[in-house]
Amino acid sequence: MxxxxxxxxxxxxxxxxxxxxxxxxxxxxxxxxxxxxxxxxxxxxxxxxxxxxxxxxxxxxxxxxxxxxxxxADRDALKDEVGALRTGLSGTLRIGVIPTAAGAVAQLTAPFCAARPLVTVTVLGDLQADDILRQLTRFEIDAGITYLHEDLPDTFRAVAPYRERHVLLTGAADGTAQRATVSWAEASRLPLCLLTGAVQGRRVVDEVFAEVGLRSSPRVETDSVAGLFAHVRTGRWAGIVPHAWLHVFGVPPGMRAVPLVEPAREVSVGLVTTARKPGSVMARALRELARSTDVEAALERLPGDLGR
The missing domain is CATH 1.10.10.10 (Winged helix-like DNA-binding domain superfamily/Winged helix DNA-binding domain)
Incomplete structure (x- = not known):
């Protein structure tokens, strides 16, 4: 009671x-x-x-x-632990994901489900980094995939599956499309469509622009990576997207993806769980999988070699 x-x-x-x-x-x-x-x-x-x-x-x-x-949460973890000892891991794994990492989470959920057929997975793919830490603290999710920072509280544990970098997405007819690389300063002079400021991925982009003394001035903003691709497809805009999204969408016909350099900025994206012991058996299983899965290598296998 x-x-x-x-x-x-x-x-x-x-x-x-x-x-x-x-x-x-x-x-x-x-x-x-x-x-x-x-x-x-x-x-x-x-x-x-x-x-x-x-x-x-x-x-x-x-x-x-x-x-x-x-x-x-401890009650649920106990029930999951006992169930795993009796019949194997079962139940629901809940993962919170920042929008720009939604394309990478499948690299973990696919092998996880293959190895544990009694488990279902719920992915919440539109959370901000603060939301993920808050929901982990409240035991509303078992794990999160988010940007990793040095000031991550010691109440959390992190495994870093990959490093996020950005590419310039542009129309094939644009003058930058045939370049091997494009600098952030050159990108700033293009008519840009970017994610909105409410998305942390946009804040990462703005930080890189600030490093070179520039400020992004997008003509169009969207809270959807799919929406960004759609705008670039019109040929009127260029966009800046995490390279992991190319693994999902590929590089659509008539478009090119060019690596951004000067600086060649990379940001760690990791799997975060609470540090409580023994904690969720679901979280432990996912964490072990993340350690043994080369997510970075999988994301490097991009369709069409960056669109060329």
Missing amino acids: LLRRLEYLVALSRERHFARAAQACYVSRPALSEAIRKLEDELDVPLVRRGRKYEGLTPEGERIVVWAQRIL
């Missing part, structure tokens, strides 16, 4: 609405509300600020939610 009440509290914290939390837990609203009242009595602290509608958790409630998330 305590675990069920903790589930209700976590759902209420996530949904921030009694009716939606009850729906998520497949119970009636009065049943959920009564269970949380009993949890308050049991812990002898107020958890919810009540008014005519949900007004948020109390400071005590916010702290208890953190413990509840840990307890429920």
Whole structure:
């Protein structure tokens, strides 16, 4: 009963609405509300600020939610561990991915599913780096693929599957299309279509431009890599994309992809999990796979040798 009440509290914290939390837990609203009242009595602290509608958790409630998330994650990890010992790993692996790494995640999920036929995978491919760390902390995902930085908190563990670099995507008729390389300064003078500033991949691009004393001035912005490809295909724009996306889309007819240099900037992209032990058996299995899989080499096998 305590675990069920903790589930209700976590759902209420996530949904921030009694009716939606009850729906998520497949119970009636009065049943959920009564269970949380009993949890308050049991812990002898107020958890919810009540008014005519949900007004948020109390400071005590916010702290208890953190413990509840840990307890429920440990319960799920225990069940997965026991299941793996009995019949092999089963259940659902949840992976959060930054948009620019969505093309690389399949290099891990494909061999993972092949080796573990009882596991299903859910990929959330439109998360920001901060979202991934936050959802890992809340045990809402088992692992994340995101940019790696030196200041990654020691509450996380990381494996670096590959290094991201960028290419200039342009029409075949453009003067830069036949070049072996293009500098970032030259790219800045082209009519650009770039990802929006809300996407961390765009912030990486802006950082490189800043290194050479320039500022990007795109004529078109999009929150979709597919949308960026579509705009470049019209022949009016050039785009800057991570090379890993060429492994997904190839280089469409009439377009070219040219490596960007001066600087030849690379950014580590890694698989991140929590450092808690023993932790999720799903996360451990994926981490072991990431260590033994040469994702970088797979992403180097680009269609048409960069479009030529």
